[in-house]
Amino acid sequence: MLLGSRRPEDRTDLGLPVAGLSETATHAGVLVNATPGAVSVELLHSIGAPALAGALLIDVGVGLSDDFTELSHPNSGLGEQIQEAFPLTPVVKTLCTMDSTVMIAPDALEVVPLPAGR
Ligand SMILES: NC(=O)c1ccc[n+]([C@@H]2O[C@H](COP(=O)([O-])OP(=O)(O)OC[C@H]3O[C@@H](n4cnc5c(N)ncnc54)[C@H](OP(=O)(O)O)[C@@H]3O)[C@@H](O)[C@H]2O)c1
Numbered sequence: 001m002l003l004g005s006r007r008p009e010d011r012t013d014l015g016l017p018v019a020g021l022s023e024t025a026t027h028a029g030v031l032v033n034a035t036p037g038a039v040s041v042e043l044l045h046s047i048g049a050p051a052l053a054g055a056l057l058i059d060v061g062v063g064l065s066d067d068f069t070e071l072s073h074p075n076s077g078l079g080e081q082i083q084e085a086f087p088l089t090p091v092v093k094t095l096c097t098m099d100s101t102v103m104i105a106p107d108a109l110e111v112v113p114l115p116a117g118r
Contacts, residue, residue: 002027006043025051030058033082037063038072041081053088060095060103 004024005011011018025031025047035043040061044052063071063078073081079093095103102109 022047022051025055028055030056033057033059033061035061036066037061037078038065040078041085044082044086049086049088052086055089057082057086057089057091058095059091059093062096 001016002024003011003014003016003018004021005018006021008018008020019027021043031052033040033044040059040063059079059082061078063073063081065072072078077093079091083089083091
């Protein structure tokens with residue numbers, strides 16, 4: 001796994017290799033967009049459509065303004081905007097309503113049995 005950053009030289013404490021966004025995009029066939037939704041499309045444009053073409057892009061971003069009071073893509077959605085901007089990159093929208101603590105440790109959730117008959 002390779003993490004992408006705008007400033008990889010500053011990201012020395014993440015416990016995984018870190019590279020620039022373009023290098024990361026060309027590293028693997030499966031990419032994850034985990035950037036603030038208001039800037040995700042712009043960031044992906046900075047990488048460029050050719051570098052993203054053919055990769056599967058998993059988009060967990062949430063399309064809200066920095067203060068979480070406004071939709072960044074009214075009457076649309078972040079995943080939809082990314083897919084329109086990068087038609088050669090299949091986009092899967094998922095996990096955006098799940099807290100990151102659950103993303104990294106799903107087994108930590110308490111299992112509550114369904115009532116009998118359901
Ligand atoms: N945290 C959660 O529990 C959670 C749950 C579901 C969905 N999400 C969504 O997942 C995405 C990432 O969440 P997060 O909590 O990891 O967000 P974050 O810490 O605000 O941002 C993640 C990374 O994006 C880069 N970034 C931050 N601000 C930026 C800006 N203005 N322009 C460009 N890049 C910027 C930074 O990396 P570099 O500085 O290294 O480039 C930052 O470490 C968001 O869209 C969030 O809404 C989060």
